[in-house]
Amino acid sequence: MATTETLDHAQEVSYLGAKKGIMSWLVTIDHKRIGVMYLASVLATFALGGILALLVRAELWAPNLVAGDELFSADIYNRLFTLHGLVMVFLFIIPSVPAAFGNFVLPLMIGAKDVAFPRLNLASYYVYVIGTVMALYATIAGGVDTGWTFYTPYSASVSGPVVMMVMAAFVLGFSSIFTGLNFIVTIHKMRAPGMTWQRLPLFLWAIYATSIIQVMATPVLGITLCLLAMERAMGIGIFDPALGGDPVLFQHFFWFYSHPAVYIMILPGMGIMSELVTVHARKTIFGYRAIALSSIAIAVISFLVWGHHMFVSGQSVYAGMIFSFLTFLVAIPSAIKVLNWVATLYGGSIQLNAPMLWAMSFLILFTIGGLTGIFLGTLATDVHLHDTYFVVAHFHYVMVGGTVVAFFGALHHWWPKMFGRMYNEFWANVSAVLFFIGFNVTFFPQFIMGSQGMPRRYYNYLEEFEIFHKISTSGTWLIGLSFIIMVVYLVRSLTSGEKASANPWGAKSLEWATQSPPIEHNFHEIPTVTEGPYDFPKAGGK
Amino acid sequence: MASETAQGSFWMPPEASTFAGDVDALFDFIYWLNVFFFVAITGAIVYFAIKYRRKSDDQLATSQVGHNTLIEAAWTFIPLLIVIAIFVWGFRVYLDQSVAPDGAYEVKVTAQAYAWSYTYPDGRVEQELVVPEDTPVKLVMASKDLLHSFFVPDFRVKSDVIPGRYTTVWFEAKDPGEHIVFCTEYCGSGHSAMMSKVVVKTVPEFEEWLKSSGPPDGMSLADWGAQLYTGAGCAACHSVDGSQRVGPSWKGVFGSERKMAEGPAVKADENYLRESILQPLNKVVAGYPPSMPSYQGQLSDAKIDALIEYMKTLK
Ligand code: HEM
Numbered sequence: 034m035a036t037t038e039t040l041d042h043a044q045e046v047s048y049l050g051a052k053k054g055i056m057s058w059l060v061t062i063d064h065k066r067i068g069v070m071y072l073a074s075v076l077a078t079f080a081l082g083g084i085l086a087l088l089v090r091a092e093l094w095a096p097n098l099v100a101g102d103e104l105f106s107a108d109i110y111n112r113l114f115t116l117h118g119l120v121m122v123f124l125f126i127i128p129s130v131p132a133a134f135g136n137f138v139l140p141l142m143i144g145a146k147d148v149a150f151p152r153l154n155l156a157s158y159y160v161y162v163i164g165t166v167m168a169l170y171a172t173i174a175g176g177v178d179t180g181w182t183f184y185t186p187y188s189a190s191v192s193g194p195v196v197m198m199v200m201a202a203f204v205l206g207f208s209s210i211f212t213g214l215n216f217i218v219t220i221h222k223m224r225a226p227g228m229t230w231q232r233l234p235l236f237l238w239a240i241y242a243t244s245i246i247q248v249m250a251t252p253v254l255g256i257t258l259c260l261l262a263m264e265r266a267m268g269i270g271i272f273d274p275a276l277g278g279d280p281v282l283f284q285h286f287f288w289f290y291s292h293p294a295v296y297i298m299i300l301p302g303m304g305i306m307s308e309l310v311t312v313h314a315r316k317t318i319f320g321y322r323a324i325a326l327s328s329i330a331i332a333v334i335s336f337l338v339w340g341h342h343m344f345v346s347g348q349s350v351y352a353g354m355i356f357s358f359l360t361f362l363v364a365i366p367s368a369i370k371v372l373n374w375v376a377t378l379y380g381g382s383i384q385l386n387a388p389m390l391w392a393m394s395f396l397i398l399f400t401i402g403g404l405t406g407i408f409l410g411t412l413a414t415d416v417h418l419h420d421t422y423f424v425v426a427h428f429h430y431v432m433v434g435g436t437v438v439a440f441f442g443a444l445h446h447w448w449p450k451m452f453g454r455m456y457n458e459f460w461a462n463v464s465a466v467l468f469f470i471g472f473n474v475t476f477f478p479q480f481i482m483g484s485q486g487m488p489r490r491y492y493n494y495l496e497e498f499e500i501f502h503k504i505s506t507s508g509t510w511l512i513g514l515s516f517i518i519m520v521v522y523l524v525r526s527l528t529s530g531e532k533a534s535a536n537p538w539g540a541k542s543l544e545w546a547t548q549s550p551p552i553e554h555n556f557h558e559i560p561t562v563t564e565g566p567y568d569f570p571k572a573g574g575k
Numbered sequence: 576m577a578s579e580t581a582q583g584s585f586w587m588p589p590e591a592s593t594f595a596g597d598v599d600a601l602f603d604f605i606y607w608l609n610v611f612f613f614v615a616i617t618g619a620i621v622y623f624a625i626k627y628r629r630k631s632d633d634q635l636a637t638s639q640v641g642h643n644t645l646i647e648a649a650w651t652f653i654p655l656l657i658v659i660a661i662f663v664w665g666f667r668v669y670l671d672q673s674v675a676p677d678g679a680y681e682v683k684v685t686a687q688a689y690a691w692s693y694t695y696p697d698g699r700v701e702q703e704l705v706v707p708e709d710t711p712v713k714l715v716m717a718s719k720d721l722l723h724s725f726f727v728p729d730f731r732v733k734s735d736v737i738p739g740r741y742t743t744v745w746f747e748a749k750d751p752g753e754h755i756v757f758c759t760e761y762c763g764s765g766h767s768a769m770m771s772k773v774v775v776k777t778v779p780e781f782e783e784w785l786k787s788s789g790p791p792d793g794m795s796l797a798d799w800g801a802q803l804y805t806g807a808g809c810a811a812c813h814s815v816d817g818s819q820r821v822g823p824s825w826k827g828v829f830g831s832e833r834k835m836a837e838g839p840a841v842k843a844d845e846n847y848l849r850e851s852i853l854q855p856l857n858k859v860v861a862g863y864p865p866s867m868p869s870y871q872g873q874l875s876d877a878k879i880d881a882l883i884e885y886m887k888t889l890k
């Protein structure tokens with residue numbers, strides 16, 4: 034990509050060294066520093082959620098045959114899985130890609146100096162911190178055992194700091210809205226000359242679609258959670274049948290947000306995929322338009338499918354029919370994207386480095402997650418599979434096999450840009466492969482036990498399911514090991530890694546046109562764009 | 576893969592209801608479709624990864640093809656047609672699952688944290704669902720407290736059970752035998768113990784059973800009580816070995832002095848225990864939450880007697 038930047042002059046002071054001291058970070062309005070703070074925070078919450086997952090799986094290692102031989106009591110177990118879900122969804126995955134990588138690379142990618150509202154950006158971070166502290170406080174003050182879905186009437190009647198936890202989710206929603214709003218305006222208003230919509234990197238199309246959902250859907254969650262808090266605190270009967278409320282209404286409200294939220298979680302991961310498969314194969318994206326437009330299509334249709342979480346909630350047969358049909362419609366754009374990424378690899382120059390290995394893991398795991406979704410969108414089979422471990426396996430293949438894998442692909446892809454250093458390639462590859470194996474060992478058996486009838490959210494189970502649980506729990510140790518390795522080589526990279534050049538992968542998008550790590554104002558002069566982000570040369574010339 | 580077997584298959588539990596086979600046929604179809612697409616996609620990835628692997632640092636791509644209308648149209652419309660076919664198939668089987676035939680034998684199901692009870696047309700209340708084989712049975716379900724969900728894997732039926740609203744499921748069991756019932760809507764500490772059983776009997780055996788009352792043949796009253804302790808869901812909150820759960824342990828309770836949250840202490844005789852089961856809030860044991868559900872209308876007198884007999888044996 035042509036720019037006015039000259040890359041060979043001496044390294045200048047980067048955003049990391051531009052200002053010194055802890056305060057220079059805490060009150061920064063530099064999108065890059067805010068991105069790094071978000072990155073550190075979401076890595077910490079991921080570690081917390083991961084430890085909770087290890088504990089949940091440890092309890093499930095064996096069934097409790099006599100009273101007292103359990104690792105955790107039912108009440109503790111229920112708090113553990115609830116907290117695991119809440120941490121992973123609200124504290125990790127929703128902010129992960131947009132707030133960490135989106136913040137860092139979005140302005141760079143469009144050739145801007147910062148986001149449109151830098152102060153709002155900093156505010157969004159502190160709102161996130163406040164929400165996190167509230168959630169941790171609720172955990173220490175007894176914890177909640179409602180499941181991350183907060184279904185009424187249980188959540189309205191059970192004792193414990195439910196209101197505090199609900200308010201934490203409410204506050205976190207604002208952080209998400211602020212970020213979304215900021216990104217929409219930035220993409221509309223701050224693109225460098227020549228950066229047309231058709232030249233926008235696909236990562237940004239995905240972030241753009243995500244931001245729209247964040248801004249439109251999150252308020253519904255906020256209102257729902259407020260209604261729940263009002264019912265609990267003031268006895269206003271909205272969901273409780275004893276007070277004249279409707280217990281199923283909560284589920285409609287909740288999923289009206291949370292189904293689109295599933296796309297808040299996956300679309301950014303899809304955006305990352307388009308960057309990884311092109312750059313590390315030196316290949317033009319196959320079907321740029323189809324990928325960009327399918328993100329928008331997903332964003333729109335995702336608002337119309339919430340009822341597929343409720344096929345057995347007593348909704349009418351015809352409501353079930355419509356929701357099932359729309360669910361299949363929204364599946365098509367996702368399938369198209371996967372096929373486009375695979376086709377992109379055709380004829381490429383594929384480097385099997387860490388970002389590419391994570392990208393290939395995504396393709397395989399997300400395919401399994403998506404294909405198994407067909408069983409769940411189909412009415413007759415969902416009746417059997419709903420609320421069993423089949424569902425647990427399915428959404429982990431999508432959320433972890435999709436988004437989390439893409440997140441770590443992005444971490445390895447943008448790491449040299451963010452910190453100006455390379456990491457040990459060998460260990461990075463080992464970690465990626467180990468994760469892939471451990472993930473499948475953990476979650477594949479859950480499909481089988483689920484379709485055999487094992488319900489989810491059970492702290493104890495029948496002996497016939499033991500073998501599946503044992504395999505699954507062993508897999509978590511492999512996953513844990515892969516992350517321990519990752520922490521070691523990334524820390525070593527920060528302290529003693531080889532210096533990264535401005536563009537170590539030979540990528541074409543603008544973030545690689547400035548030095549690594551970038552200077553505080555990103556570019557000396559606003560660059561002018563004359564090419565698309567994936568215009569790689571062909572062997573033997575054009 | 577699932578086939579017409581009584582033992583079940585690698586993926587699926589036994590097919591014990593008339594429509595289980597239809598559900599499994601669809602499951603199999605989707606399964607093989609998944610296998611096909613998975614192998615195709617993974618195969619392509621592995622093949623490309625080997626064939627186009629970068630061998631030297633300056634190696635460029637040999638193709639820069641950016642789109643191909645024919646291919647893109649094909650992989651949009653072919654999957655679309657396939658999923659529409661699956662949708663139609665799934666909806667038709669679902670209609671069979673949802674709509675009970677006229678004249679089905681009706682049993683009322685009551686869910687309550689953490690037990691199921693079944694009320695028969697003659698008013699008898701049971702902790703196990705006893706049904707005749709080869710007869711359509713329709714369950715009309717409601718919850719007394721939270722959301723629960725009634726799931727019989729062997730029958731491929733599931734429905735949430737909701738307070739203040741009726742939901743239904745129906746099935747026709749194929750052979751005599753026993754099938755597990757799970758609660759699949761999370762309902763708190765006793766959720767994973769909220770199980771029950773469907774017992775399918777031949778029609779003559781079922782009619783015989785309908786006439787009987789009292790403990791099953793050859794079982795003492797105390798043994799029946801022990802069975803009801805788990806069957807009626809008491810085990811979720813009461814231990815019998817002195818250990819702590821939501822409610823007091825039953826070990827040594829009979830005949831002991833009980834301290835009350837309010838009012839004078841009470842001696843735990845038959846009348847007190849009976850009252851504790853039917854109107855638990857009248858006298859709440861000191862140190863415990865008033866969370867014991869009432870079993871009024873859920874347990875017959877004979878069963879309450881059996882439970883009390885059982886408590887007497889726990890010294
Ligand atoms: C990587 C390692 C992980 C492991 C081993 C793991 C394991 C588990 C287990 C065992 C459960 C409990 C199932 C039950 O009792 O019903 C669970 C629930 C859940 N997990 Fe994970 N998980 C992992 C990562 C994640 C991530 C990254 C997310 C992000 C979205 C996530 C989201 C959830 C959610 C939403 C639930 C449901 C909680 C609920 O039922 O309320 N998990 N996970």
Ligand SMILES: [Cu+2]
Nearest residue numbers: 723758760762
């Ligand atoms: Cu339940």
